[in-house]
Amino acid sequence: MSEQPLRLLLAGEGGIAGVHMRVLGEIPGVEVACLVGGDEADARTFAAEWQIPEVVLDMDTALTRDDLDAVILATPSPRHADQAERVIAAGKHLLCEIPMALSLADAERIVARAEASDRVCMVAHTRRFNPPHRELKRRLAAGEFHLQHLVSETYFFRRENLNMQGQPRRWVDNLLWHHACHSVDLFAWLLDDPEPEAWGSRGPDHPELGIPMDMSIGLRSRRGVLATLALSFNNRGPFGGFYRYIGEEDTFLAFRDELEDHRGESVPLSGSGFLDQDREFVAAIREGRAPEASFSSCLPSMRVLDRLQRSMASSQA
Known part of the structure; x- marks a missing residue:
């Protein structure tokens, strides 16, 4: 049946x-x-x-x-x-x-x-389901790849309040709690480290939208692995989240469901993140x-974002 x-x-x-x-x-x-x-x-x-x-x-x-x-x-x-x-x-x-x-x-x-x-x-x-990140998490767990530095670049063009299709949006997006959240959670998930050290700075607020348009965030795991997050709503393209995995054995570039090594050669993968x-x-x-x-497994990343928000606010004061 x-x-x-x-x-x-x-x-x-x-x-x-x-x-x-x-x-x-x-x-x-x-x-x-x-x-x-x-x-x-x-x-x-x-x-x-x-x-x-x-x-x-x-x-x-x-x-x-x-x-x-x-x-x-x-x-x-x-x-x-x-x-x-x-x-x-x-x-x-x-x-x-x-x-x-x-x-x-x-x-x-x-x-x-x-x-x-x-x-x-x-x-x-x-990001937890995109094949490149799942494959690199597998390699990390198996000891096949030793990560030294994860570099994340998140770029959009949001100087006007428009959505993904370029249509007027009735709410304002959030660079920290939405877009940085992807990469903060990815880093913690990859390394099984829910409480990495975190620091950051932010650019000025948009005069109409009232949000910071640029951010720089640093993370460090308890084993000393670094992550550098660059985020901007001022970038004219290409758009999306780009990840560079700098490791002992190789350097990998991940974008959406695709992965390349340092030579630009595609790493065969199967699956689709959203699916x-x-x-x-x-x-x-x-x-x-x-x-x-x-929900429970994602809460530690929200704590990291809260720490980042408070530290950025104090540095701007």
Whole structure:
């Protein structure tokens, strides 16, 4: 007898919601049954494109439904913590887009709620699932590669409040809690070191958006491995997160799901970060286990971000 389809509620109709829809279509036995939209016209356009049968604008009403098993939060970052708490309280499994919260206090609150529940609660830390990073973590664990310095470059052009598609955005992105979070968590996960030393500095705030547009962050593991993070919303391209693994044996360049050695030769890999991430969420629900990138496992990285925020604020004073 075949398994019952897993029926999902997707919250959000932006660019990352489209990424989830694309990969969910490759996972058998999964159905996105309902979309919670922030803007009705955009939501209905999105639902029509992806053949989602129902659109609602009130998440709380949707969360009362017994025919929906799990929720994917692909909403604006400032809403994540409050919405995650409501999803957990409703007894639904949850995959929350990064970041889980924009403050340590909010992160600790929702992690406590997640730990008290029997639901799968996972954060979309996609770097943990990209094949290049998984392969290098494997090599590190096996003693095949000894990392000396991880250099992360995160570049976007956000001088106007636009989203991934160049459309006006109704909320303001966050360079530290969103984009640096990817690389801080990656470094801690790679080295199994949840509390690396951390320091950083930030450029001036944008006069209209009210956020720093550039950051420089340093990390050091307890074994002395370094990470250098350069982040900018002022860069005109190319966009995305670029990683240079400088090690004893070789230097590797990772971008999305591709890995090259120092000669520019491709390292054969299989898998897809977004697909493997969403597949893990579905598998954890079906197998009744904790997922990779559970809320609890991601909390230490939020503590590092809090330390960075406080140190940057004091240095700017």
